[in-house]
Amino acid sequence: AFAPTRKPGNDKRTVKVRAESINPEIRKSEEKVVDSVDLTQLSKPITPYCRCWRSKTFPLCDGSHVKHNKATGDNVGPLLLKKQ
Amino acid sequence: AFAPTRKPGNDKRTVKVRAESINPEIRKSEEKVVDSVDLTQLSKPITPYCRCWRSKTFPLCDGSHVKHNKATGDNVGPLLLKKQ
Ligand code: FES
Numbered sequence: 001a002f003a004p005t006r007k008p009g010n011d012k013r014t015v016k017v018r019a020e021s022i023n024p025e026i027r028k029s030e031e032k033v034v035d036s037v038d039l040t041q042l043s044k045p046i047t048p049y050c051r052c053w054r055s056k057t058f059p060l061c062d063g064s065h066v067k068h069n070k071a072t073g074d075n076v077g078p079l080l081l082k083k084q
Numbered sequence: 085a086f087a088p089t090r091k092p093g094n095d096k097r098t099v100k101v102r103a104e105s106i107n108p109e110i111r112k113s114e115e116k117v118v119d120s121v122d123l124t125q126l127s128k129p130i131t132p133y134c135r136c137w138r139s140k141t142f143p144l145c146d147g148s149h150v151k152h153n154k155a156t157g158d159n160v161g162p163l164l165l166k167k168q
């Protein structure tokens with residue numbers, strides 16, 4: 001009788017995980033949201049920049065990461081630019 | 085016959101949207117991932133910082149946002165710090 005060969009490396013189950021978008025709303029008309037900061041223009045000693053994609057003042061952080069973390073169990077936070 | 089009263093404001097359907105974590109892997113032992121950049125220490129004219137939470141060199145951008153965007157239809161990209 002004929003039995004189909006199977007390579008050991010192909011003999012494992014695969015689980016498909018659907019990858020998710022992380023930015024639901026910000027500037028969705030842009031193909032890629034990239035921002036530039038001219039460091040000579042920063043006025044405050046510390047300026048927080050958003051990495052949670054929930055800020056109403058994006059690219060700046062407005063504290064919205066707190067609500068996002070609480071709602072999802074996530075642990076994201078801003079990038080702090082320090083003049084000195 | 086008795087009919088239960090219903091306030092107009094309660095008469096709409098609700099759709100539950102499950103909020104999703106955006107950081108699956110980076111420093112999950114930390115309650116909140118915050119990074120500081122001492123701007124005086126930047127050496128290159130432009131330094132890209134990750135906002136997609138997929139970089140292997142986080143907090144720096146390593147280009148992983150491209151794969152993430154392709155896989156999910158997202159449009160996220162880095163924050164570019166420009167010395168001048
Ligand atoms: S609001 Fe997005 S990191 Fe603070």
Ligand code: FES
Nearest residue numbers: 134135136145148
């Ligand atoms: S690798 Fe995350 S923004 Fe580029």
